[in-house]
Amino acid sequence: MQKVTKAVIPAAGFGTRFLPQTKAMPKEMLPIVDKPVIQYIVEELVDAGITDIIIVTGYHKRTIEDHFDNPSTDLIENLKMGGEKKKSLLDSVMKISTMANFAYVRQKGPYGNGTPLMNVRHLIGNEPFIYTWSDDFIASEPSRFKQLVASYEKYGYSSMASVRAKTDADYDRYGFAGGPELEPGIIDCNVIVEKPGKANAPSDLANVSGYLLTPDIFDYLDTVLANLKPGEEFYYNDALKLMLKDGKHVLATEIKNGKYYDTGNKLEYMKTQIEFALKDKSMSSELTEFIKGLSL
Numbered sequence: 001m002q003k004v005t006k007a008v009i010p011a012a013g014f015g016t017r018f019l020p021q022t023k024a025m026p027k028e029m030l031p032i033v034d035k036p037v038i039q040y041i042v043e044e045l046v047d048a049g050i051t052d053i054i055i056v057t058g059y060h061k062r063t064i065e066d067h068f069d070n071p072s073t074d075l076i077e078n079l080k081m082g083g084e085k086k087k088s089l090l091d092s093v094m095k096i097s098t099m100a101n102f103a104y105v106r107q108k109g110p111y112g113n114g115t116p117l118m119n120v121r122h123l124i125g126n127e128p129f130i131y132t133w134s135d136d137f138i139a140s141e142p143s144r145f146k147q148l149v150a151s152y153e154k155y156g157y158s159s160m161a162s163v164r165a166k167t168d169a170d171y172d173r174y175g176f177a178g179g180p181e182l183e184p185g186i187i188d189c190n191v192i193v194e195k196p197g198k199a200n201a202p203s204d205l206a207n208v209s210g211y212l213l214t215p216d217i218f219d220y221l222d223t224v225l226a227n228l229k230p231g232e233e234f235y236y237n238d239a240l241k242l243m244l245k246d247g248k249h250v251l252a253t254e255i256k257n258g259k260y261y262d263t264g265n266k267l268e269y270m271k272t273q274i275e276f277a278l279k280d281k282s283m284s285s286e287l288t289e290f291i292k293g294l295s296l
Contacts, residue, residue: 007050007130010116012058012107028134038134048145053100056116112234132210140258148212157249161210171198177252178202185254
């Protein structure tokens with residue numbers, strides 16, 4: 001079985017929900033306390049054994065490339081002059097560019113989340129890979145990517161990261177998988193339904209925040225693209241459904257011991273900011289007192 005070493009992060013969107021902030025700054029670079037969202041995803045990928053990360057960008061996303069590049073000489077010298085007090089900051093910025101091998105591809109093609117996959121096909125080749133978003137994540141132990149890789153290494157199938165629905169509204173926000181359980185928390189899908197509503201959901205496992213895909217996904221994407229009508233969006237989910245129709249296995253893997261954070265949503269982003277700030281020992285005490293003192 002091939003080792004999973006590659007990951008793809010689509011990051012070409014305009015982040016319209018965060019305008020005007022995202023007019024000049026990519027939504028992927030929005031900070032959670034002092035670290036951009038996309039860096040959390042990259043660090044999690046690296047921790048799971050990923051060595052090659054392909055980021056699919058647009059013309060307005062150069063900031064992402066700069067972030068994962070070597071720090072400027074001016075910044076390095078400035079931090080060095082700070083002595084021991086700034087050493088941890090120097091170490092952290094130096095580490096960013098060496099975490100993985102980064103490649104950047106400009107997105108071209110029809111509108112939809114299947115296009116970034118087709119743009120990187122030549123770089124993925126005949127290997128399994130992770131496809132994950134840049135504005136949401138699941139904080140878990142072990143990490144969601146380690147759990148997806150473990151599922152792949154056990155069964156050899158494509159797998160969708162999944163969490164249990166908690167509210168009725170979740171059934172109108174996410175896609176849901178149905179099928180027999182191979183083991184507790186792992187479904188061998190026979191159906192994938194987008195936003196079914198609670199009454200029509202095939203299970204309570206919502207598919208969110210990342211996939212581990214086998215390379216045969218590209219052949220099915222070819223079929224979807226060939227049958228795309230003018231004005232239709234190009235969805236990778238349609239390729240997954242064709243795989244199921246063809247007898248291929250696609251798993252829904254529940255990410256255990258985890259919490260889902262949707263930082264692409266303004267309210268959820270603010271909640272994430274507060275929660276992570278409260279976990280930061282350097283500010284948690286004062287922030288707690290500040291929140292308690294607010295007149296709401």
